[in-house]
Amino acid sequence: MPEPQYGDPDREYQLSATESDVMVAGGESYNGWTYNGEYPGPEIRAVEGERVRVTIENDLPEETTIHWHGMVLDGDNAMDGVPGVTQTAIEPGEEFVYEFDAEPAGTHWYHSHVGLQLDRELLGPLIIEERNPHIEYDTEATLVLDEYLPTEPRVETSSGTGGGMGGMGGMGGSGFPDAPPAEGTLINGRLPDDPTPVDVEEGSRIRLRLINAAAAATYEIGIGDHELVVTHTDGPAVEPVSVDTLEIGPGERYDAVVEARSPGTWPIRVRPVNKSTSAGRALLDYDQSTGDVTEGEIGSRQLRLSDLHAIDDLDEYRGEPDRTIDLTLSGGMMGGDGDEWTIGGQAYPDADPISIEEGEHVRFRMANRSPMRHPMHLHGHHFVVGDALKDTVIVPGHMGEITIDFVADNPGTWFFHCHHLYHMETGMAREIPYEQ
Structure with a gap:
């Protein structure tokens, strides 16, 4: 494992991973694991290019780490937070110092990368401010989307039929290893009967930073009588595109500017896609509103991957790649054992590393041979998919295919995996090592 390198930080933060009561609505709470007793964890914020130092103390009964989801960590592979790959896990009672350059700019997040700890609520927003934003806005708000799972996370085997592209159900027989059923949808840690308010003034422009921190759910988001002007995806900027709704998979982030031109109190609706779990909501609340909620209508223009065009x-990333690698995503009864999910027919940690070399233009052609969506995430890099730069992309189920291109310009051992936590935990991951 690489040796950590430290410098002179511009920003310093202190986190403590602890067992805490998590309040999700008035009078309703459950025992979870949190950072500094907060859920979501404290916002970590810096300006792009600054050096950030975060000291984490482990007060949990088991080992832990932190992954800085979206950070390139150029030259800082030791800070990536993958236990047994980039660092030794932090034992109970011990601490570890993470330090990295804040780049790229955009909406990111941090979370545990040990076992199923992400589904115990060990997560928080990581915001890197642009020095020269390509859009204008007056205020901003971060919305962290998650599933309400008040019980201890565990891998379950689905049975019966159904599930579809993003469902939780299996295909009958032995089924698929999957997440336990969630009991609802949380926005900033709040259930819909006690929603988070997002305050706006009429005539202003608010930048919504949307983070899907769920272990398994893909969400559809919309606001009655308001457009979403999508401006960023997974951090990097895109040409602004106006839509009514967007889908966001586990690990993905979108920024959208909303023009406050319809006074009142409007639900920000967050609906799980192809699941029976109840929806979540926050409230877009104008100054001078009476507080009465107006449901309103949401139009049918949904964001497509082809709508996204990078500013950078x-x-x-163009032209023919130096190396093309075909990767089949499968699991359950669809080309794999019933108790694991695989990439290229291999389940982690017994899977072979994916071999590439520094400086190569690499292309992954992913073919999904399972009925479920797989949000695939690459550590330490952004990749081009379509005409956008991202670090996480959904490969649709039922024979869906996605091609991504990246440049091997950040030597180290990097993790590539499905960000459906329970798919990753049961094998859908590979290591990508390459040296300088």
């Missing part, structure tokens, strides 16, 4: 120059 993508020339280095």
